[in-house]
Amino acid sequence: MLEVTAPAVETQLDVDFADIYQNSSLYQRNQELIKELSTPAPGSKDLYFPTKYSQPFPVQCKACFWKMHWSYWRNPQYNAIRFFTTIVIGVLLGLIFWQKAQQTAQQQDLMNLLGAMYAVVLFLGTTNASVVRFVVAIERTVFYRERAAGMYSELPYAFAQVAIETVYVAIQTFIYTLLLFSMIGFKWKVETFIWFCYCILMCFIYFTMYDMMVVALTPGPQIAVIVMSFFLGFWNLFSGFLIPRPQIPIWWRWYYWASPMAWTLYGLVTSQVGDKNANLILPGYGTMPLKKFLKDDFGFEYDFHLAVTAAHVGWVLLFFVVFTYGIKFLNFQRR
Structure with a gap:
């Protein structure tokens, strides 16, 4: 015919x-x-049909979360690398900065302790951001197919992906915190331990969600690596450790507040040593109260805790919203 x-x-x-x-x-x-x-x-x-989808929003969230749970559970390579890296980095940093929190009489001792907090945030945070992109990219391909079939909307999927990552990050944070808090030698006080856990947890979450957001906004993991590395360099440079905030030129100082790492380092330092009034020995200058030294040289104020808490929540919500809208409006699927 x-x-x-x-x-x-x-x-x-x-x-x-x-x-x-x-x-x-x-x-x-x-x-x-x-x-x-x-x-x-x-x-x-x-x-x-009264609704676009066959199931209500709570049922969609539950189903997506259960689906993500099994997807992550059946990916032992990703989870094994995550926890293995956590233990290795935690032990290494703990040994390198062994009991540094007990030595804050000299200026160099204090700088060593600040370096320890900076390393604690940087190493594992960037590692989390580096490994999650491939998992998100694979899951996004599955999401395109299931959304086209009308199985669920974008928000339950984004909620499920963030929720399951948060569960694993919380376990990771608990292991990491126990190792470092004891090995570096911080004081075992309920308030300081909770603050340490909070800052580390929120830090790992926003690092992970930042990479998820970049993957949602780019066609593939290769381009996501380039975009992520570019901004992570600025986060690192303006974190407040390499260049303290009072020494940053005034026209660049705004970016200090736009760096999530700066807020985490601010919260860790002020919560652990920001309330100490013991004298700090400055070579060639005599002594100065430690609390005053942190304020004058680094701009760290102990009474800024509430703003630090809110800023961490704000960064997490920002990355979550952008990730959700990126998943919803951008489709890089190729036929």
Whole structure:
């Protein structure tokens, strides 16, 4: 049939099968049948569905979270690398900065302790951001197919992905915190331990969600690596350790507050040593209260805790919202 009805064959035969069909009785019968089937029966109503999806929003969230749970549980390579890296980095940093929190009499001792907090935030935070992108990219491909089938909307999927990551990050934070808090030698006080856990937990969450957000906004993991590395360099530079905030040029100082790492380092330092009034020995300058030294040289104020808490929540919510909207409005699927 395809050979006979090809344009070249029709030209040879001098026949137009389309005209023959339109002038046939079969065509007339088909048109009458289409008109009959297109006319609704008396008393009938238009087909209507009260919602776009078959299940309500809470059920979608539950189903997506359960799906993500099994997806992560059946990916032991990713989880094993995550926890193995946590233990290795925690032990190494603990040994390198062994009991440094007990030595804050000299300026160099204090700088060593600040370096320990800076390393605690940087090493594992960037590691989390580096490994999650491949998992998110694979899950996004599955999401495209299931969303096209009308199984669930974008928000339950984003909620489930963030929720399951938060669960694993919380376990990771607990292991990491126990190792470092004891090995570096911080004081075992409920308030300081909770603050340490909070800052580390929120730090790991926003690092992870930052990479998830970048993956949602880019076509693939390769481009995501370039974008993520570019901004992580600025986060690191303006974290307040390499260049303290009072020494940053005034026209660049705004970016200090736009660096999530700066807020985490601020919270860790002030919560652990920011309330100490013991004298700090400054070579060539005599002594100065430790609390005053942190304020004058680094801009760290102990009474800034509430702002630090709110800033961490704000960064997490920002990355979550952008990740959700990126998943919703950007589709990089190729057929």
